[in-house]
Each structure stands twice: as C-alpha cells, then as structure tokens.
Amino acid sequence: MSLFKNRLAAAGAVVLLLLAVVAVCAPWIAPYDPLRVSLPDALLSPSGAHWLGTDQLGRDVLSRLIYGTRISLVIGILSVGIAVIVGSLVGALAGFYGGWLDGLLMRFVDTLLSIPTIFLLLAMIAMDPAERLQQLETVPLLGGVCRAVFAALDPQIVVVMSVIGLMSWMGVARLVRAELLTLKEREFVLAARVLGASSRRLIFAHLLPNAVAPVLVSATLGVGGAILTESVLSFLGLGVQPPTPSWGSILNEGRGTLGIAWWLTLSPGACILVTVLAFNLLGEGLRERFARR
Amino acid sequence: MTAYLVRRLLALIPVLFWITVISFGVIKLAPGKPTDAAMAFNPKVSLEARQRMEQLYGLDQPVAMQYAKWLGRVVRLDFGRSFLDDRPVGRKIVERLPVTLTINLCSLLLVLFIAVPLGVRAAVRPGGAFDRWTTVFVFTGYATPSFWLALLCLAFFGVQLRWLPISGLHALDYESFPLIRQWLDTAWHLILPVTIAAFGGLAGVSRYMRSSMTEVLTQDYIRTARAKGLPERRVLFHHGLRNALLPIITILGLSLPDLIGGSVIAETIFSIPGMGRLFYEAVMARDYPVVMALVTVGAVLTMLGNLLADVAYAFADPRIRVGGQS
Numbered sequence: 001m002s003l004f005k006n007r008l009a010a011a012g013a014v015v016l017l018l019l020a021v022v023a024v025c026a027p028w029i030a031p032y033d034p035l036r037v038s039l040p041d042a043l044l045s046p047s048g049a050h051w052l053g054t055d056q057l058g059r060d061v062l063s064r065l066i067y068g069t070r071i072s073l074v075i076g077i078l079s080v081g082i083a084v085i086v087g088s089l090v091g092a093l094a095g096f097y098g099g100w101l102d103g104l105l106m107r108f109v110d111t112l113l114s115i116p117t118i119f120l121l122l123a124m125i126a127m128d129p130a131e132r133l134q135q136l137e138t139v140p141l142l143g144g145v146c147r148a149v150f151a152a153l154d155p156q157i158v159v160v161m162s163v164i165g166l167m168s169w170m171g172v173a174r175l176v177r178a179e180l181l182t183l184k185e186r187e188f189v190l191a192a193r194v195l196g197a198s199s200r201r202l203i204f205a206h207l208l209p210n211a212v213a214p215v216l217v218s219a220t221l222g223v224g225g226a227i228l229t230e231s232v233l234s235f236l237g238l239g240v241q242p243p244t245p246s247w248g249s250i251l252n253e254g255r256g257t258l259g260i261a262w263w264l265t266l267s268p269g270a271c272i273l274v275t276v277l278a279f280n281l282l283g284e285g286l287r288e289r290f291a292r293r
Numbered sequence: 294m295t296a297y298l299v300r301r302l303l304a305l306i307p308v309l310f311w312i313t314v315i316s317f318g319v320i321k322l323a324p325g326k327p328t329d330a331a332m333a334f335n336p337k338v339s340l341e342a343r344q345r346m347e348q349l350y351g352l353d354q355p356v357a358m359q360y361a362k363w364l365g366r367v368v369r370l371d372f373g374r375s376f377l378d379d380r381p382v383g384r385k386i387v388e389r390l391p392v393t394l395t396i397n398l399c400s401l402l403l404v405l406f407i408a409v410p411l412g413v414r415a416a417v418r419p420g421g422a423f424d425r426w427t428t429v430f431v432f433t434g435y436a437t438p439s440f441w442l443a444l445l446c447l448a449f450f451g452v453q454l455r456w457l458p459i460s461g462l463h464a465l466d467y468e469s470f471p472l473i474r475q476w477l478d479t480a481w482h483l484i485l486p487v488t489i490a491a492f493g494g495l496a497g498v499s500r501y502m503r504s505s506m507t508e509v510l511t512q513d514y515i516r517t518a519r520a521k522g523l524p525e526r527r528v529l530f531h532h533g534l535r536n537a538l539l540p541i542i543t544i545l546g547l548s549l550p551d552l553i554g555g556s557v558i559a560e561t562i563f564s565i566p567g568m569g570r571l572f573y574e575a576v577m578a579r580d581y582p583v584v585m586a587l588v589t590v591g592a593v594l595t596m597l598g599n600l601l602a603d604v605a606y607a608f609a610d611p612r613i614r615v616g617g618q619s
Contacts, residue, residue: 008432103307111311114599115592116554119572123588126576127323224436231438232558236573251441258444259452269441277436284432 009285015278023070032060034067034245043261053263055253061264064245065271071246072275074153075161076227080219082165083226087172088215092203094173095180106177109170120167121229125238130159160239164229168222175218179211213290217283224279231272247272297607297614305596312592313367316585317360323581342379372586377578382586386568390590392462393567396483396559397552400490401545404498407491409541412502413534419507427499434496440558443489447562450485458482460564486563493555494548501544506537539610546602550595 022029031051038058046053052061090109094102112120134155136146149158183189184207192206233239234248235255242249247268254264354362366373372382415424451459458464462482463475470478509515510533518528556569564570568587575583607614 107307108311111308111315111592114308114550114595115312115315115588116550116557116595118554118557119588119591122557122572122576123319123584126579126581126584127319128579129322132322228436228438232440235438235440236558236561238576251444255444258448262445262448265441265444265448269438269445272438272441273433273436276438277432280432280435 005285005288008281009288012278012281012285015274016282019069019073019275019278022066023073026066026070030060030063030066032063034059034063035243036060043257045261046263052267053261055250055264056257056261061250061267064250065247065267068245068247068250068268068271069275071157071240071244072227072230072248072272075157075164075230075240075246076223076279078149079161079164079168079226079230080222082162083169083222084172084215084219085169086166087169088176088208088211090169091173091176092180092208095177096184096199096203096207102177105173109173112167112170117167117229118232121163121233122236122238124163124167125159125233129163130155133158133162154244156239156241156244160230160233161226164226164233168226168229171222172215172218175214176208176211179214180207183207183210217287217290220279220283220286224276224283227272227279228276231268294607294614298604301600301603305600308596309593312589312596313364314360315592316367316589317363319585319588320581321356321359323579367589372589373582375575375583376580377575377583382582385571385583386586386590389566389568389571392565393553393556393560393569396486396490396556396565396567397549399483399487400494400552403487403491404494404548405541405545408495408499409502409534409538411499413506413529413537415499415503416506416510416537417529424503427503431496431500434492437492439489439493439555440562442492443485443559443562446485446489457485462565486559486565489562490552490555490559493551497548498541498544502537502541505540506533509533509537512536539606542602542606542609546599549598550591553591553594 036059038054041050041054041058042056044050044054044058050060050062052065054060055064090105094105133146134150137143137150139146180203184202189202189206192202197206230239230246231248231251234246235252237252240246240249242253250268251265254261254268258265370383372386374380375382375385411427411430415427418424446457447459450457458481462479464470464478464482467475467478515528515532518532519525523532553569556567557573558569559565560567560570561573568590571583572587572591574580575587
C-alpha cells in the first residue's frame with residue numbers, strides 16, 4: 001500500500017512540475033494569442049489547427065487553457081499562503097496563551113466552519129472587497145507587500161485569492177493550535193523559557209518552526225481545494241472576469257454553448273481535475289512520510 | 294441523556310453569537326451605506342423606502358446599538374425586506390427552503406447507500422484490488438469539480454440522449470397532470486441534481502467508512518466473534534458494521550455545510566428555485582438583507598444538523614453520554 005501511495009505521490013509531483021513549466025513558459029508554448037478574437041473561426045471543433053477547438057469568439061481553447069494554468073496556480077498557491085499566515089497566527093495565539101483568548105478564537109473558528117464555505121465566499125464577494133483590500137497599502141509593514149502584489153497582479157485576481165485565503169485558514173488554525181498545545185510542554189521550550197526568551201521569540205523561533213511539517217501537508221492539500229474554489233467562483237461569474245482566461249471562467253463562457261460545443265466544457269474541467277488530483281496525491285504522500293517519522 | 298442535551302445546547306450559545314456577528318459584519322463591511330447599494334442597483338427604490346431602510350438599520354446609531362437592534366429583530370425571525378422586490382426576506386427564504394432540504398436529504402440518503410457498502414467492501418481486505426480501486430475512485434472524486442460533472446451530465450443525458458430534463462423542477466404542462474404523475478415528474482427532474490449533490494459527499498464518506506471499518510475489524514471482539522466460529526457475514530455485519538457506522542453519524546453531520554453550500558452550484562446550473570439559487574441571485578444583485586439572512590440560516594441549519602448528529606450518536610452509543618458526565 002505504502003509503495004503504491006509513494007508512486008502516486010511521485011506521479012503527482014511530476015504532474016505539478018510539468019504544470020509549473022507550462023505556466024512559466026506559457027508565451028512560448030501557446031500556439032495562439034489567448035485573447036485574439038477571430039469570429040470566422042468561432043466554435044470550431046478540435047482539429048489539427050486548433051487541437052482543443054475554439055470558443056464562441058474564435059479564440060484557441062488550448063492557448064487559453066495554457067494561460068489559465070498561470071491564473072489557477074497563482075491563485076491557488078497565494079491564497080493558501082494567506083490562509084497559512086492567518087491560520088498560523090490565530091492558532092499560535094490560541095495554543096500559546098490558552099484561556100479565554102483560546103476559547104474566543106476557537107469558537108470563532110467553529111462558527112466559520114459551520115457556515116457553508118461557498119456562502120462565506122459569496123457573501124464576502126458581495127461586499128465588493130477590492131477597495132478595502134487596496135486600503136491595506138496604508139498599513140505599515142504589510143503595505144509594501146500589498147503594493148507589490150497589486151502592481152504585479154490584476155486587481156480581480158487579488159480579490160479572488162484574498163477572499164479564498166481569508167475564508168480557508170480555519171483548518172490551519174486548528175492544526176497549529178493542537179501542535180502548539182503539545183509542543184509548548186516539551187523540554188526545549190521550557191529551556192528557552194528558562195533562558196528568558198520572550199513570548200514572541202518562543203512562538204516564532206521555537207514553536208512555529210516545529211509545526212511546519214503538518215502545516216506543509218495541509219497547505220499542499222489546500223492548494224487543490226483553493227484551485228477548485230477558484231474555478232467554482234469563476235464559473236459562477238464572481239471570480240476571474242472575462243476575457244482573462246482561468247479554467248473556471250472558460251467553463252463559464254462555454255455554458256451557453258454546452259449543447260453544441262462540448263469541447264469548451266470538457267477540457268477545462270479535465271485540467272482542474274488533473275491539477276487538484278496531483279496536489280492531493282502529493283499532499284497525501286507527504287502526510288504518510290511525516291507520519292512515519 | 295437530558296443532562297447531555299442541556300450541555301450540548303449551552304455549548305451552542307457562543308457559536309450562535311458569532312454567527313450573528315458575522316452576518317451583521319456583511320452589511321457593516323459592505324462599501325458605502327447599504328441603502329446606496331439598493332439605490333444603485335434599483336433606481337425604483339423610492340426616497341421613502343430609503344428612509345425606512347435607514348431607520349430599520351439605525352444607521353445613525355453606534356455599531357453596538359445597530360447590532361443589538363438587528364439581533365432583536367433576527368431573534369423574532371424578522372430579517373427585513375429584500376432590496377430587489379421589497380418582500381419580507383423571511384418569507385422569500387421559507388418559500389425556497391423545502392426544495393433545497395428535499396434535494397439535500399435525498400442526496401444524503403444516496404451517499405449513505407453507496408458509500409457505506411463501498412467502504413465496508415474496501416475495509417474487508419485493506420490493500421486488496423477492490424481497496425485500491427476505491428482509493429483511486431476516492432481521490433478522483435475529491436478532485437472532480439462537481440459543477441463540471443453536472444455540466445457534462447447535462448450535455449450527455451439531457452442534450453445528447455434526451456433522457457433527462459435539463460432544468461427546473463416541473464414539466465411545462467405540469468399543472469394538467471394528475472397527482473401521481475406530478476410526483477413522478479418532480480422526481481424525474483430531481484434525478485440529476487440529487488446525483489450531482491450526492492457526488493460531492495461520496496468520496497469523503499466512503500473514505501471515513503473504510504477507515505472506521507478497518508479500525509473496528511482489528512478490535513478484540515471481532516477476533517472473539519471469529520474464534521467462536523461465527524460465519525464471516527455475521528461477524529462483518531452484526532459485530533463490525535454496527536460499530537463502524539457510529540462515527541459515520543458525526544461525519545454526515547460535518548458534511549452538512551458542504552451539502553448546503555453545494556446547493557448554490559447545483560441549483561444555479563439546473564435552474565432550481567431553491568435557497569442556493571436565491572443566495573446566488575442575492576449576491577449578484579447585492580441584496581444585502583437576503584445575503585445576511587441566508588448566511589445566518591445556512592449556519593443555523595448546519596448547527597442544528599450537527600446537534601442532531603451528536604444527539605443521535607449519544608443515543609446510539611451510551612459511552613458518549615456516560616463518559617461525558619464523569
């Protein structure tokens with residue numbers, strides 16, 4: 001079983017490597033410009049010229065999928081990054097200090113987990129968060145990072161990844177809290193405390209680095225989930241907006257012609273499936289490895 | 294049992310508090326005044342309606358007061374009026390709720406009927422061929438976007454083969470049907486949505502069933518049962534399955550938010566007038582009173598589902614309620 005799983009995890013890693021190459025090299029791999037409209041070529045079925053056919057505006061589906069890889073991976077990975085940061089902070093506070101703070105934070109986590117995720121996501125999108133996110137630039141420390149992110153990415157992509165990240169940190173928080181609860185009783189932490197380390201130093205230098213392994217596993221699994229979530233939001237027309245090609249937005253655009261142009265629906269979904277599967281297999285493989293240690 | 298129930302109900306209070314804070318946060322964090330949104334998206338809202346709305350939300354008062362007033366109304370199940378058509382939000386939700394609950398209940402049953410045998414069969418010989426195939430199935434299931442599957446099923450069974458209806462709950466001439474035919478017609482329209490909704494929970498539940506059953510099968514009492522010379526069927530189903538099913542009650546409770554959330558997607562794709570579609574429409578139109586109310590209702594439904602699962606668990610397994618008391 002273990003060997004079987006190891007092989008699956010390796011397969012996942014290889015697929016992800018390939019996808020990363022595709023994302024980075026998109027301009028050189030894509031046979032056409034993903035945004036070039038050519039109405040005479042609309043809704044062509046798959047052929048030698050257009051391997052995966054064209055959409056209702058005559059854009060090459062394969063090229064759009066290749067560029068979509070970028071969007072999906074960027075949103076998936078960055079939103080999990082946000083979730084890991086928020087979750088680690090909340091989990092560390094709750095686990096380290098305990099008491100009423102722990103109770104307060106964990107009941108909040110329980111509550112967020114009891115609200116259907118998609119409800120939370122949609123409610124947050126309904127609040128048009130773009131403006132508020134941009135306000136973060138004025139915050140010291142965080143501001144520089146925010147400015148860089150906004151400069152590098154399309155604002156709607158920042159919105160989508162922030163919304164997903166801010167609504168999926170609860171699992172990490174529970175995990176980190178549980179890890180810290182056991183870690184903080186260990187001798188090396190006690191030793192650091194005796195030497196006079198501050199709480200902040202204990203958390204960031206001694207406790208959190210020792211909780212990296214389980215967080216890494218949950219983050220790997222989380223990227224798959226985040227990519228799925230992005231595709232749902234974009235499919236519902238609330239995520240990445242046209243003409244930007246994300247796998248979800250291609251599915252959204254293909255909805256109207258589902259009866260006559262199945263290739264517009266089949267291929268983006270298959271991309272999502274393979275990518276999410278790869279992340280999950282890798283994550284499970286990592287989990288097994290860390291569990292055995 | 295009563296003591297257990299009381300304890301369990303008291304534990305819900307902080308969660309309820311946070312639910313209302315979060316729902317209230319939706320309207321507080323939205324840009325501008327909520328009334329601006331109503332004006333921008335629906336110019337037909339009159340000045341009078343606008344003032345009534347501002348008064349309703351007490352926008353001139355401190356936040357804590359606003360929250361307290363809003364909470365006071367929510368407790369009486371008064372969620373205000375929709376920005377879109379000025380109808381009471383509570384009534385809009387109550388109209389839509391039965392459809393969503395029916396679909397979720399049906400798909401929950403379907404999940405059980407498929408996932409339990411699958412998990413048991415896989416657990417009988419861990420690492421065997423069947424187990425491997427279910428593992429592959431589970432991983433693929435986790436990774437499959439259910440809305441994509443819904444679209445493919447629509448294209449194949451609905452458009453290509455014309456076996457199943459593609460949208461709505463009823464045929465066009467539904468009103469003229471006799472009662473039995475009306476039921477059949479509705480059931481007919483529900484096949485695809487229920488199947489798709491069930492697919493979402495299938496992978497998770499069958500996986501938990503497998504691990505629960507594998508664990509039970511290593512217990513001493515299973516060895517005893519086998520040593521007594523009981524037929525394997527009896528060992529598996531009478532001694533094994535009955536114990537392995539217990540944790541599944543909790544898992545079903547935990548999968549409720551996903552089910553309710555999934556109805557947003559399924560109902561949007563299949564044009565079913567349920568709670569999920571109402572939520573989607575409300576978000577698209579920035580109809581904040583409806584959004585707030587549905588966040589609250591969705592969370593409360595989940596909470597009740599979890600409570601029900603816990604109580605059912607305690608009812609089925611005395612160790613829980615006795616153990617909790619000591």
